[in-house]
Amino acid sequence: MNNLRVQALHVHPVKALGGVSPEAADVEPWGLSGDRRWAVTGPDGTVWTQRDRPRLALASARPLGGGGLELSAPGLPALTVPVPPAAEAGGELVPVLLFGKKVETVLGPEPAHRWLSAHLGTEVRLVHLDAPEHRRPVDPDFALPGETVSLADGYPLLVTTLASLEALNSLIAGGPHAAEGPLPMNRFRPNVVVAGAEPWQEDGWRRIAVGEVTFRVARECGRCVVTTTDQTTAARGKEPLFTLGRHRRFGKRLVFGQNLVPVTRGTVRVGDPVRVLD
Numbered sequence: 266m267n268n269l270r271v272q273a274l275h276v277h278p279v280k281a282l283g284g285v286s287p288e289a290a291d292v293e294p295w296g297l298s299g300d301r302r303w304a305v306t307g308p309d310g311t312v313w314t315q316r317d318r319p320r321l322a323l324a325s326a327r328p329l330g331g332g333g334l335e336l337s338a339p340g341l342p343a344l345t346v347p348v349p350p351a352a353e354a355g356g357e358l359v360p361v362l363l364f365g366k367k368v369e370t371v372l373g374p375e376p377a378h379r380w381l382s383a384h385l386g387t388e389v390r391l392v393h394l395d396a397p398e399h400r401r402p403v404d405p406d407f408a409l410p411g412e413t414v415s416l417a418d419g420y421p422l423l424v425t426t427l428a429s430l431e432a433l434n435s436l437i438a439g440g441p442h443a444a445e446g447p448l449p450m451n452r453f454r455p456n457v458v459v460a461g462a463e464p465w466q467e468d469g470w471r472r473i474a475v476g477e478v479t480f481r482v483a484r485e486c487g488r489c490v491v492t493t494t495d496q497t498t499a500a501r502g503k504e505p506l507f508t509l510g511r512h513r514r515f516g517k518r519l520v521f522g523q524n525l526v527p528v529t530r531g532t533v534r535v536g537d538p539v540r541v542l543d
Contacts, residue, residue, distance in 0.1 A: 268461035269539035271475060272427055275456055278334055279303040279391070280416045281314045283325030283496065289534040292478045292527050295397040295413045296421035297456050299328045302394050303373070304361065304416045305381055312363045312416070313389065315491045319499040324384050332393075336377065338384045346377045351395040361392055363401075363416065371395045403526065407483045412526055420483050420524035424467060425455040429521065432464035437508045445504040451496045452505065453488070453521055459539050467523045476537030479528040487518030 277284035280301045291298040305313045305321065315321050324338040332348035349371050350356040356371035373391035381389050394400055394416050403412040404419055414421050427450075434447035450458055457475060459467070470482045488509060493501050509519035 267538065267540060269541070270460055271457060271533060271535050271537045271539060272460035273450075273458040274533065274535055275451075275454070275458070276300045276328065277326070277454065278328045279305065279324075279326040279336075280312065281305065281318070281321040282336075283322065285327055289532055291532050292422075292530055293397075294421070294527055294530070295401075296415045296417060296527075297533075299332070300422075300456060301416040302332070302397070303334065304363070304370070304392055304394075305385075305389050306361050306392055308388055308390075310359070310361045312361050312368075315494050316489060318385065319494045319501060320385060322494055322496045322499050324381070334377075336380055341380065341384055344376060344380045346374060346391070349373055349393055349395075353396075356393075356395060359392060364418075368394070368416070369400050403483070407524075408526070409481075421527060422456040422480065422525040423454070423486055423522050424457045424459060424473075424480075424525055425450065425453055425522040426459045426462040426464075426467050428460075428462045428464045429467065433505055433508060433513075433521065436512055437504050440504075440508055440511075442503045442507055445502045448505055449496075452492045452494070454491070455522055457525070457533065461539075468520075470523060470541055471543035472528070472541075473525075474540040474542055475533045476531065477529075478531040478533055479542070480525040481528050483524045483526050485515060485518065485520045486522040486524050487515075488521050492521070 274290050275286050276297050278299050327335040334346040336344045352358040359372045360367045361370050370392035377391040397413055397415045403414050437446035473480050492505050513520045
């Protein structure tokens, strides 16, 4: 009997910031609605991530109607940020660099720049991806023609399983950095968390259906230093990369979770059944 089901959904409106865990989310071709549609950039236009700026984890973004945000962080008043006009409607189009590649975005409002600069202690700007359907393609080595992504690292969605996290935490508990565990799922910043699977079962998935929506599994998710960042304190440790390096090394990649590309549109909900199609 298939007991796979959605345990949680996560949407991070601003790349690298904390997000929300809705009961339902619409699936667009480039990811969950509102997920990673905004990003923080430095003065040179480079998109900031927790790889180099772990303090980003201490700020959160809550989506508002129409694509806007509410930003919050310790010591700062919450800020409502309206969505800027799209480039085609007069918004200021600005190129940014994401992992060395140029992406066209729209500049956010000045109060958001000031708020984020105060939180991070240096000058930054907030930008918005107004048209992901024609602004950023998925890695062509693992994409089908026409597939696009928002400002997520490389693919529209990330799926993880509770069983694999439990297995990983068991391995951490038996290692030299046991005091760092058990790790919560938010270290991996997934979009969809599945319950009822066997540990590492997701490694064999090629196509899955989540409720009414079908997804293609593009490739395994290689993990980086962001996973060592405590999402509530921004402190860094050795895990899970140390243990992934010993037990989950696939070539040069330390793997946890699978990257998904939507095949159909629809709505996914907490509690939805998950079916493995291939």
